[in-house]
Amino acid sequence: MTAVRASEVVEFQTAVAGVEIDWVRTDEGFGEASMVSSGDQRICVSTGGLDFSTVMNSQIPADRLALQLVTSAPSGLSWCGSEADDMEVRAFGPTMSVFGNVPAGSRAVTVVAWLDPLAEISSDLCLGDLDIPSRPEALPETAQMRGLVRDLVTATAEPGLVDIEAGATRLLETVARALASVDNGAGSAPTRGFSSRDIVAACLDYVESTGVHQPAISELCAVAFASETRLRQAFVEMLGVPPVQYFAYRVLSQLRNDLLRAHPDDLTVTRAATSLGLTQLGRVAGRYRALFGETPSETLNGGSLRS
Secondary structure (H helix, E strand, C coil): CCCEECCCCCCEEECCCCCEEEEEECCCCCCCEEEEEEECCCCEEEEEECCCEEEEECCCCCEEEEEEEEEEEECCCEEEECCCCCCEEEECCCCCECCCCCCCCCCEEEEEEEEEHHHHHHHHHCCCCCCCCCCCECCCCCHHHHHHHHHHHHHCHHHHHHCCCHHHHHHHHHHHHHHHHHHHCCCCCCCCCCCHHHHHHHHHHHHHHCCCCCHHHHHHHHHHCCCCHHHHHHHHHHHCCCHHHHHHHHHHHHHHHHHCCCCCCCCCCHHHHHHHCCCCCHHHHHHHHHHHCCCCHHHHHHCCHHH
């Protein structure tokens, strides 16, 4: 976390993904400006707040845009002369000059996204060109915008999610959908929510598309934009077992299928197991026997259950 401690009429500067912000303290006493950031070279999320009052100004680089979700809006908070409210989202487009009056107690989540990766995501999702607002007005509330707010709240509670590639990609998708819904009439387009079905589906899609047979919990949390507790709850609700156990069963079942289809002269247990990312063969054999009642070698050579 980056924290700045300021006294009366102190000037200081912060930066989120290369977007520099100049601040000037406007009240008396001491206090802190705090900031926690996470992300990659495509998108960055920063959560911050002020314990003192300031005025600020910034200019968005030509290759980026910024979005801000206000999570605490004291009286007097305004951007470019427009008063801000709790839980509203504003977009600041490329080259836009931004100035604001920021009272003590203000809190916000700021997203900086690079335009080229965002455009690629939009194309992949068949959203077409994104209509980025030319003025820093509050964006209209749509299903997509509610999805963006939800993802930003989750990213604030679990900042490490955006540090993982899958999590950053998920957030880029949400931003693209939210911006596409501003002017192109796509407000009724579906978005990926946080139901248990959606969480499990997102994880299964990730495994199918990447070939990662035993994904880390951190990967799955990033893919589904869910905490570890919520992820476990979703898998137990939909599949009856936690995610680690489910994917352990899944990979052992895949190993069994491969061994059943193979001829002993064409495949070894070691080669079949390692192709699925299974390296601790003694432990694998024990779990396999507990699950299927025979060893992997017995399955490959005809199987006691089929003799």
